Amino acid sequence: MIKTVIDSESRKVFPDFRELSKYRDLFLILAYRDFRVRYAQTFLGLVWVFIQPLFILFILNFVFGRAINIDTGGIPYPVFALSGMMAWTYFSFLMSQAGQSIINNGEMIKKIYFPRLVVPLSKGLVGLIDYFMIFIFFMGMMLIYQVSPSSNIVYLPVFVLLVIFAASGIGIWLSALTIRYRDLQQVVPFLVQIGLYITPVAYPSSFVINNLPGWAQQLYFFNPVAGIIEGIRWSVFGTPLIMERLWISVAISAVLFITSLIYFRKMELVMADLI
Amino acid sequence: MEPAVRVEELSKRFIINQNQASLQHTLVKNLRSLGRRGGTQQDFWALDDVNFEVAEGEVFGIVGRNGAGKSTLLKILSQITPPTRGRVEMNGRTSSLLEVGTGFHPELTGRENIYLNGTVLGMTRREVKEKFDEIVDFSGVSKFLDTPIKRYSSGMKVRLAFSVAAHLEPEILIVDEVLAVGDADFQKKCIQKMSDLSSERGRTVLFVSHNQGAVRRLCTQAMVLNKGKLTFLGDVSEAISQYQELALGATSLDDLSAIEDRNGNQWVKVTGFSCLDMDSGQTTMRPIPGHSYQIHFQLQKHIPDTVDINLGVGFRNREGSLMTTLNSRMTGANISMAEDTLTVSCQLEKFPLLSGPYYLLITLRANQALSDQITLPSMMMVEKGDYYDSSEANDWGQQGVYVPHHWAIL
Numbered sequence: 001m002i003k004t005v006i007d008s009e010s011r012k013v014f015p016d017f018r019e020l021s022k023y024r025d026l027f028l029i030l031a032y033r034d035f036r037v038r039y040a041q042t043f044l045g046l047v048w049v050f051i052q053p054l055f056i057l058f059i060l061n062f063v064f065g066r067a068i069n070i071d072t073g074g075i076p077y078p079v080f081a082l083s084g085m086m087a088w089t090y091f092s093f094l095m096s097q098a099g100q101s102i103i104n105n106g107e108m109i110k111k112i113y114f115p116r117l118v119v120p121l122s123k124g125l126v127g128l129i130d131y132f133m134i135f136i137f138f139m140g141m142m143l144i145y146q147v148s149p150s151s152n153i154v155y156l157p158v159f160v161l162l163v164i165f166a167a168s169g170i171g172i173w174l175s176a177l178t179i180r181y182r183d184l185q186q187v188v189p190f191l192v193q194i195g196l197y198i199t200p201v202a203y204p205s206s207f208v209i210n211n212l213p214g215w216a217q218q219l220y221f222f223n224p225v226a227g228i229i230e231g232i233r234w235s236v237f238g239t240p241l242i243m244e245r246l247w248i249s250v251a252i253s254a255v256l257f258i259t260s261l262i263y264f265r266k267m268e269l270v271m272a273d274l275i
Numbered sequence: 276m277e278p279a280v281r282v283e284e285l286s287k288r289f290i291i292n293q294n295q296a297s298l299q300h301t302l303v304k305n306l307r308s309l310g311r312r313g314g315t316q317q318d319f320w321a322l323d324d325v326n327f328e329v330a331e332g333e334v335f336g337i338v339g340r341n342g343a344g345k346s347t348l349l350k351i352l353s354q355i356t357p358p359t360r361g362r363v364e365m366n367g368r369t370s371s372l373l374e375v376g377t378g379f380h381p382e383l384t385g386r387e388n389i390y391l392n393g394t395v396l397g398m399t400r401r402e403v404k405e406k407f408d409e410i411v412d413f414s415g416v417s418k419f420l421d422t423p424i425k426r427y428s429s430g431m432k433v434r435l436a437f438s439v440a441a442h443l444e445p446e447i448l449i450v451d452e453v454l455a456v457g458d459a460d461f462q463k464k465c466i467q468k469m470s471d472l473s474s475e476r477g478r479t480v481l482f483v484s485h486n487q488g489a490v491r492r493l494c495t496q497a498m499v500l501n502k503g504k505l506t507f508l509g510d511v512s513e514a515i516s517q518y519q520e521l522a523l524g525a526t527s528l529d530d531l532s533a534i535e536d537r538n539g540n541q542w543v544k545v546t547g548f549s550c551l552d553m554d555s556g557q558t559t560m561r562p563i564p565g566h567s568y569q570i571h572f573q574l575q576k577h578i579p580d581t582v583d584i585n586l587g588v589g590f591r592n593r594e595g596s597l598m599t600t601l602n603s604r605m606t607g608a609n610i611s612m613a614e615d616t617l618t619v620s621c622q623l624e625k626f627p628l629l630s631g632p633y634y635l636l637i638t639l640r641a642n643q644a645l646s647d648q649i650t651l652p653s654m655m656m657v658e659k660g661d662y663y664d665s666s667e668a669n670d671w672g673q674q675g676v677y678v679p680h681h682w683a684i685l
Contacts (some may be wrong), residue, residue, distance in 0.1 A: 001446070006354060006363040026394040033380055033391055040382045111377040112395055113354040272355045273289070
């Protein structure tokens, strides 16, 4: 027989992962709901997954590829930019969607118990659908431009996992923080906009950091996506990678992810009272 | 045997204004506390040291006025909000239904919402699938399964939602005021389903409702909460009558001026009422038959003229039938009102009513025209007493009027 004990004295630091796994069906169905609802009654449906990145790609290609004629080390610009946009799209999706997720599901959280972590995590799954679509699009572009992958490509899954962890960490942090500080609802869209500029999506990181003093060069990689995108390019195109910089981004991602779970756990208890 | 639910010293504190945290708020607060320690923070105890146990298979009712702490208690038991102090133990798979249709999404079809709602409530997809036909049967919306539920009527949504919840098969089911919605037929079906859960399958049900009929029919035990404290635990009828007293004895009668539900031309208004116990000098709404009381009425006049006042109080029983009436004109009293305010008293040598709750209807006529008429917001709860000073049982358990009389052998 299942025994539940609710004790005002109990203090758990980490979420209960065993319980979380019991709610995996909820996790899947919430993701399905978001996916369905997002494209329900839209005329173009799934095509929307491609339209946005396609337009951004078009603009980037026009500004950075043609007008500025940025040095990508011989990689066709659309392919180069797409390799950064894959990770960035996922990251920005989680920042905005997971960040809002607890508030948007407030009615449910006030009335039913379930591990709240399911909510931001399910956003991570929804985002993966877009991520995957753009990845296919990216591979198509590689074929069109006849870019053959480097031998480092075997490491690509590692970087995909890194993106997921780093983005989830940020998403979970924001979802818990937004309940206490509603101001973040205003700040996050702004952060996402800035993020596109301070992350090497449209340009190689060397384009920015070669003009920076040494300490600021390291600081640039405190943005976890920066190192991860460099890593993705290293694995796909074989562009040079400074390991030290990658490690900064990896360490930041790990810290973000672990602390997000701790903070979320702390907030989880009082979420219903704060919403 | 272990009880299904054991609650020990459970308390929940809310800090008022806690919700308004924002960056600005936090910054300002932290800056202020740099200069000066401490601040004004108001506590509110929604639950205060509550202890009880519910045995397996019991249908346990929780009654109390709004704000008594019922919902907070259910939220703690459902693990939605943590207790500030105390401990709860629940033996068995627990499921709670604090609101019907939580997690329903209007864009999704009935079928999809059954899965969504079922998994939110803690079922796995397989469990929902196994119960699917039963759920659809019970809800009676099978024709519209593939229609988005935004096209459903509210009644259909409620039926579908309750059906999902009713098929959860938890060992302990926690239900808040969900029967308030839906049509009468379906409510009956729901109550039947809940009573089946406990009687046929030995499930434990914790049940909050304002519907006293439902509590009486369903529950085997009940508790009364008042202002966060447990004031009664045990027999259902006793709990309901305690709750009725609480619900009715709540408002002060000293100032009736805020009451808006009045008849008459309002030339003169009744602004206060009190019933004074002549032995103790205290005001009371729990008179004892045979004791003597003085009833005071405060009146306020809104026209300049001097008027003739006729005051009456009708005592109506639980069903609303008039039991007796006190009337100034009938007794030949002349009350003339020249000043703007006036207090009128009515002396009762032996309080004449049998025990039970009475509604009081005050009627005021000024110059024979109906000027004011109100029903007091509190009932008068007459106690049992020895009206005839006979030390025999004077109260036969029904509401009515004592008539002074004497017997003799001729």
